[in-house]
Amino acid sequence: FVEQLADISGLPIGIKSAVGETEFWDDLINQVQNTDRCVDFITIDGSEGGTGAAPLAFSDHVALPFKQAFASVFKKFELAGIAHNIVFTGSGKLGFPETSLLALALGCDMISIAREPMLAIGCVQAQRCHSGHCPTGIATQNKRLMWGLDPTLKSNRLANYLIALRKEIIQLTHACGYEHPAQITPKQFSIVDDNYASHSVADIFGYREGWGSPTKEHIDEVVGIIRAATEMRITM
Numbered sequence: 001f002v003e004q005l006a007d008i009s010g011l012p013i014g015i016k017s018a019v020g021e022t023e024f025w026d027d028l029i030n031q032v033q034n035t036d037r038c039v040d041f042i043t044i045d046g047s048e049g050g051t052g053a054a055p056l057a058f059s060d061h062v063a064l065p066f067k068q069a070f071a072s073v074f075k076k077f078e079l080a081g082i083a084h085n086i087v088f089t090g091s092g093k094l095g096f097p098e099t100s101l102l103a104l105a106l107g108c109d110m111i112s113i114a115r116e117p118m119l120a121i122g123c124v125q126a127q128r129c130h131s132g133h134c135p136t137g138i139a140t141q142n143k144r145l146m147w148g149l150d151p152t153l154k155s156n157r158l159a160n161y162l163i164a165l166r167k168e169i170i171q172l173t174h175a176c177g178y179e180h181p182a183q184i185t186p187k188q189f190s191i192v193d194d195n196y197a198s199h200s201v202a203d204i205f206g207y208r209e210g211w212g213s214p215t216k217e218h219i220d221e222v223v224g225i226i227r228a229a230t231e232m233r234i235t236m
Helices: 002-009 023-034 056-061 066-080 097-106 115-120 151-175 216-235
Strands: 014-017 041-045 087-091 110-112 190-192 198-200
Touching: 014 087, 023 066, 041 066, 066 087, 066 097, 097 110, 097 151, 115 151
Parallel strands: 014 041, 041 087, 087 110
Antiparallel strands: 190 198
């Protein structure tokens, strides 16, 4: 089906999924290894992801949290040697710099965020997204309620959030001694347990050396671009 969509549209086609049972991913990897068919991208959605329309039992107890979900799937593709053939996206409360950077270190090529941008444009989490009666005018087709959303004002607030997020991700990267987030590895992250013991994220999720990182050639290319841009700004 994915290949049919790709052939018809000429566009990259992928899937987005929460993670529970892992047999699906084993079947997908088997398809990729034994046929010429493959998804272009995979988005792993952690259970932290929210929607104003989800039943409480589903939003609280269905699917694995992002870190566990993404690591369990990504490791399978690394073991199969095909992780670099697919673009991986992470989602699920990744809208803060530290969670964004951790997602990138675990192997995400990009992240998708919704909650924080929604809050930036005025969402009050009324949980009426599915009803068409969003009181702030964001998730509605009601013309009267739509007046509550001023695109000029809210677009500036959204832009400010994205600029600040990127700036702080870069600042954290520099604090780790690197020039670009792509250079960050799971070894730079530790998680403290209930007994105040610190454990490397690489050890917790069983990551091997090099897992979650771009190839050396790609990293060198990115760093070269950054340094060239920095030199250009200095000369200007």
